[in-house]
Amino acid sequence: MIHAVDVVQVTTPHEDQLLLTVVASAGDTALAAEVLELRAMTEQLRRALASRAVIDQARGMVMALTPCSSAKAWDLLVDVSQHCNVKLRDVAAALVATVKGEALPEQLQRELRRALRRAHAADRR
Numbered sequence: 001m002i003h004a005v006d007v008v009q010v011t012t013p014h015e016d017q018l019l020l021t022v023v024a025s026a027g028d029t030a031l032a033a034e035v036l037e038l039r040a041m042t043e044q045l046r047r048a049l050a051s052r053a054v055i056d057q058a059r060g061m062v063m064a065l066t067p068c069s070s071a072k073a074w075d076l077l078v079d080v081s082q083h084c085n086v087k088l089r090d091v092a093a094a095l096v097a098t099v100k101g102e103a104l105p106e107q108l109q110r111e112l113r114r115a116l117r118r119a120h121a122a123d124r125r
Contacts, residue, residue: 054089054093055089057092058077058092058095059073059092061099062095075119076116077091079115083115084111
């Protein structure tokens with residue numbers, strides 16, 4: 001089973017400010033700004049990778065439970081996310097947590113059932 005990676009911030013805001021000050025005093029503000037931008041981008045990518053693993057696990061669960069394609073499972077999870085106004089990664093994490101015996105929140109259960117009905121109705125057309 002794939003586990004989400006703990007997201008560790010590369011530097012603290014204080015360390016970023018210190019770096020910016022040191023590099024700026026050396027006369028290269030553009031370099032400091034680029035370093036901070038790259039660090040922020042790296043942090044966003046780490047979060048995205050961690051979220052992606054959980055989303056892929058949930059997609060696999062949906063594929064196994066409904067039998068459907070990967071694309072259909074993705075659409076179903078997105079549908080639930082949008083109708084519940086809950087981030088996709090949070091919907092996926094809640095679904096994956098059911099494997100450990102945690103209950104799927106009632107709102108997500110209800111919307112998952114509705115999304116499955118809509119998907120099956122669309123397949124019959």
